[in-house]
Amino acid sequence: MAVPLNYHLLSKPAGAACNLSCKYCFFLSKENLYGERESPLMDEATLETYIQQLFESSAGPEVQVAWQGGEPILRGLDFFRRSVVLAERCRKPHQRILHTIQTNGTLITDEWAAFFKQHKYLVGLSIDGPRALHDAYRIDRHGGSSFDDVIRGWTCLQRHAVDVNILCTIHAVNVDHPLDVYRFFRDELSARYIQLIPIVERGTADSLALANQGWGGLKGKDRPLYRQEGNLVTDRTVPPAKFGQFLNAIFDEWVRHDVGTVYVTTFDVALGSWLGQHNACIVAPTCGSALVLEHNGDVYSCDHFVEPEHLLGNVRDTPLRALIASEKQRRFGNSKHDTLPKYCRECPVLFACYGECPRNRFVQTPDGEGGLNYLCAGYKVFFSHIDKPMKTMAALLRQGRYADEIMALTATGG
Numbered sequence: 001m002a003v004p005l006n007y008h009l010l011s012k013p014a015g016a017a018c019n020l021s022c023k024y025c026f027f028l029s030k031e032n033l034y035g036e037r038e039s040p041l042m043d044e045a046t047l048e049t050y051i052q053q054l055f056e057s058s059a060g061p062e063v064q065v066a067w068q069g070g071e072p073i074l075r076g077l078d079f080f081r082r083s084v085v086l087a088e089r090c091r092k093p094h095q096r097i098l099h100t101i102q103t104n105g106t107l108i109t110d111e112w113a114a115f116f117k118q119h120k121y122l123v124g125l126s127i128d129g130p131r132a133l134h135d136a137y138r139i140d141r142h143g144g145s146s147f148d149d150v151i152r153g154w155t156c157l158q159r160h161a162v163d164v165n166i167l168c169t170i171h172a173v174n175v176d177h178p179l180d181v182y183r184f185f186r187d188e189l190s191a192r193y194i195q196l197i198p199i200v201e202r203g204t205a206d207s208l209a210l211a212n213q214g215w216g217g218l219k220g221k222d223r224p225l226y227r228q229e230g231n232l233v234t235d236r237t238v239p240p241a242k243f244g245q246f247l248n249a250i251f252d253e254w255v256r257h258d259v260g261t262v263y264v265t266t267f268d269v270a271l272g273s274w275l276g277q278h279n280a281c282i283v284a285p286t287c288g289s290a291l292v293l294e295h296n297g298d299v300y301s302c303d304h305f306v307e308p309e310h311l312l313g314n315v316r317d318t319p320l321r322a323l324i325a326s327e328k329q330r331r332f333g334n335s336k337h338d339t340l341p342k343y344c345r346e347c348p349v350l351f352a353c354y355g356e357c358p359r360n361r362f363v364q365t366p367d368g369e370g371g372l373n374y375l376c377a378g379y380k381v382f383f384s385h386i387d388k389p390m391k392t393m394a395a396l397l398r399q400g401r402y403a404d405e406i407m408a409l410t411a412t413g414g
């Protein structure tokens with residue numbers, strides 16, 4: 001069976017282990033899958049098997065060696081040095097390597113930053129805005145601020161000129177301050193790459209009270225495995241309409257001043273949609289090309305579905321290529337399309353949304369059909385709001401011109 005050309009695999013070298021206790025981070029609960037006695041650290045044999053199979057199964061010219069967590073840096077620098085050597089050894093002549101890592105930034109030192117620079121890592125760094133907004137939920141294990149440690153990590157990366165993508169979650173607190181968030185990144189940090197990620201934490205009548213306490217503060221049996229189930233949401237979850245207003249406010253600032261100098265993933269992906277492309281799984285008709293590898297070699301269908309029923313197998317027993325191309329994974333990817341409600345199929349912004357991610361599809365449409373995206377109201381507002389400027393930018397690009405010409409047109413009312 002053929003492996004999709006553009007598949008992407010995130011790997012967790014330290015499992016769900018993390019030095020912070022962010023309240024909304026239900027990924028911390030994934031430690032329950034493996035029990036307290038099993039080390040969450042990826043061993044050398046699994047690393048070697050994984051890297052070998054990653055390069056064997058990649059058909060495209062670029063292979064991403066992508067790490068995330070928990071906090072991947074907890075695995076230690078020697079592990080990452082070894083991964084770079086292995087990747088170089090396994091690379092086929094036509095393959096380029098892109099190393100990426102997502103980190104909370106608090107443990108980054110000059111030694112780490114120099115390593116990232118040397119090997120051209122793209123670093124995703126989690127910051128939720130200026131101090132008060134960041135510290136709303138991104139707290140350390142004692143419930144204290146993590147802001148200064150993150151900024152120290154950011155500064156270190158800047159000193160070494162490492163490419164950094166800001167990963168900002170949008171939640172119940174910072175959603176009311178879109179321009180404070182955006183201008184902090186643009187003006188105070190001089191960030192050029194920003195990813196905005198809505199927080200949606202689901203729960204059932206049974207699980208919600210516990211979930212509202214925050215995943216970081218819970219331990220062991222008090223922290224049940226988070227599952228994509230239930231149609232209730234935690235207090236930290238971003239309200240849909242406010243989510244749309246948040247995106248609109250930042251878009252309006254960006255489209256007047258920053259096209260071509262600040263890259264906001266949501267806007268880039270949307271421009272792709274207006275050009276007839278699908279540049280992210282969440283806005284594509286089907287998905288299933290973004291898998292995740294746990295520290296012990298287990299592969300799951302998607303990072304958001306690390307649950308027993310979405311386990312595909314283990315790379316130590318089954319070649320990665322077979323897991324990616326499996327019938328189970330194909331069904332997972334196709335279900336994004338097959339479960340789309342009629343309300344979405346008739347939606348004027350379907351081409352840009354495609355019902356977003358199945359993990360967020362747990363509310364009813366106005367006519368009572370299940371499976372509508374919880375964030376629908378926000379996406380509708382946002383995609384309708386940006387339609388005209390997106391059409392303009394798409395037309396500019398089709399004419400071989402630059403999208404940033406829109407800023408002059410906007411200033412003159414064009």
Ligand code: SF4
Nearest residue numbers: 281282287288302357
């Ligand atoms: S489930 Fe969501 S995040 Fe996962 S691959 Fe599908 S669209 Fe992407």
Ligand code: SF4
Nearest residue numbers: 344347353355373376
């Ligand atoms: S905006 Fe709402 S109705 Fe339209 S495709 Fe997205 S989720 Fe479905």
